[in-house]
Amino acid sequence: MEVTGEREGLDGSGVTVAVLDTGVCLHKDLQGRILEFQDFVGDRGMLYDDNGHGTHVCGILCGSGALSGGKYRGMAPGVGLLVGKVLDRKGDGSTQDMLAGLDWVLETRERFRTRILNISVGIGNLAEPAKEQALQKKINEVWNSGILVVCAAGNKGPGNGTVSSVGGSSLVVTVGCHDGSFEMGNPGRCETYSGRGFYGSPVRKPDLVAPGTDIVSCNVNYYRLGGRIRNAYVTKSGTSMATPIVSGAAALALQKHPEWDNARCKQELQYSAVDLGLPWNQQGWGMVNVRRLTG
Numbered sequence: 657m658e659v660t661g662e663r664e665g666l667d668g669s670g671v672t673v674a675v676l677d678t679g680v681c682l683h684k685d686l687q688g689r690i691l692e693f694q695d696f697v698g699d700r701g702m703l704y705d706d707n708g709h710g711t712h713v714c715g716i717l718c719g720s721g722a723l724s725g726g727k728y729r730g731m732a733p734g735v736g737l738l739v740g741k742v743l744d745r746k747g748d749g750s751t752q753d754m755l756a757g758l759d760w761v762l763e764t765r766e767r768f769r770t771r772i773l774n775i776s777v778g779i780g781n782l783a784e785p786a787k788e789q790a791l792q793k794k795i796n797e798v799w800n801s802g803i804l805v806v807c808a809a810g811n812k813g814p815g816n817g818t819v820s821s822v823g824g825s826s827l828v829v830t831v832g833c834h835d836g837s838f839e840m841g842n843p844g845r846c847e848t849y850s851g852r853g854f855y856g857s858p859v860r861k862p863d864l865v866a867p868g869t870d871i872v873s874c875n876v877n878y879y880r881l882g883g884r885i886r887n888a889y890v891t892k893s894g895t896s897m898a899t900p901i902v903s904g905a906a907a908l909a910l911q912k913h914p915e916w917d918n919a920r921c922k923q924e925l926q927y928s929a930v931d932l933g934l935p936w937n938q939q940g941w942g943m944v945n946v947r948r949l950t951g
Contacts, residue, residue, distance in 0.1 A: 666950060668732025668907035670914070673717060673772040674764075674803075675900075676757040677710030679703070679741035683874040684885070685719035685728075686711070686737070691768055694760050695741045696753040706745035708876035712892050713776045714739065715874030717900035717907075723888040728872050731904020731946075734911075738768055743777065751787040754822075758794045765801055771910050771918075773798055774903040775807045775822055776896035788821045799827040804910075804918035806831060806903045808895040809851035809862045816937065817854040819861045820895075829906075829922050832862035833898045834932065836943060839869045846893055853937040862940040863922070864929045868898035905946045912950055924949055 672691065680690060682703055693703050705711045714730075714737060721729030740757040743749040754777070761773055775795075799805045805828040810820030813832075823830035830853075833846035846868040853861030875890035906921055916924070928948035929941040 666908045666911055667734035668718065668904065668911055669734035671732070671772065671907040671910050672736040672738060672768045672770045673774055673903055673907060674738040674740065674761045674770050675710065675714055675717065675774045676740045676742045676754065676761070677713055677776055678707035678743040678747060679705035679710045680714050680737070680739040681705045681711045681876045683711055683715065683719070683876070683878065684722050685715055685874050689718050689735065689737045691736045691738055692764065693739050693741070694757070696756045697741050697744050697749070705876050707743065707747050708890070709743070709747055709776070709896065710739065710741070711876040712873045712890065713774065713896060713900050716871060716897060717774065717904045719874050723885050728889050730873070731901055732907040735907045736768065738764065738770060749777070751791060754791060755794055758798055761798055761803065762801055765803060770803055772804045772806060772903050772906055774900055775805065776899040777808065777822060791822060792825050795822060795825055796827055799825070799918065802918055804829065804906055804921050806899055806906065808899045809833070811849050811851065811894050813849050813851045814938070816852060819851040819853050823851070823861065824859070826859045829864070829902060829925060830862040830940070831895060831899045831902045832865040832938065832940065833868035833895045834865035834939060834943060835867045835869045836932070838867065842869060844893070845869045846895065846898070847938070850895055850938070855935065855937045860936055860940065863926055864902065864940045864942060864944050865932070866898035866901040866944045868895055869893045871897040902944050905944055905949055908946065909949050
């Protein structure tokens with residue numbers, strides 16, 4: 657599935673988005689977008705992504721589509737990126753590294769005027785409740801600083817109460833996965849495993865859903881052969897892919913409405929979503945709708 661969110665006159669310019677993930681590579685589609693990179697796993701000074709997940713997420717958010725003639729352009733190709741590497745080459749990470757990444761986002765907030773934090777990291781219920789509480793407390797601190805926090809619902813569904821612990825906060829925008837009618841014949845479509853909230857809970861999660869099956873975006877393992885770039889893009893699926901779609905939509909809205917705070921932006925994301933007629937703990941307010949949000 658191709659995903660394009662850019663609206664006429666809107667590309668996210670002037671909006672800074674922080675991404676905590678596996679890192680990012682120097683993909684041509686991301687040139688000029690990366691404002692700062694910090695490595696909380698290997699403590700390296702240069703850009704890298706030894707997994708590929710983070711580069712794919714960044715491409716969905718703000719890839720220019722340069723290597724595809726614009727075909728695989730991201731949601732908001734004008735945004736500035738802060739990328740923190742908090743996951744290793746296997747996509748695993750520690751609570752300590754995630755907390756360090758969240759602290760970095762807070763410490764640099766004023767310098768980069770960061771408006772959005774994208775966390776495409778699905779963490780299940782942690783064995784140590786104290787660690788889960790520490791993460792949610794720090795995520796809430798980021799939210800209370802004025803940053804719109806957008807978190808993946810995780811891929812542990814479809815059971816009741818399977819939303820990732822990082823998306824469990826009542827404050828953040830928690831993104832589940834649904835492809836509408838596009839992938840109806842696909843048994844691996846993302847809504848079959850997207851994390852769901854507790855049915856009947858006063859904290860209703862997820863907040864909304866976005867497409868996440870076979871999303872085409874930047875491939876960390878691209879190479880040059882015979883004078884041509886090969887393997888520049890790859891397809892991935894999951895709530896990790898749905899999350900930057902919502903972050904990108906929010907960036908377009910904040911470019912148009914810079915006066916909105918994070919609470920107002922969350923509200924507008926919810927109210928503009930399209931009701932799919934599904935249970936709340938599966939779809940939240942419904943499918944993200946860029947046209948309604950930025951109209």
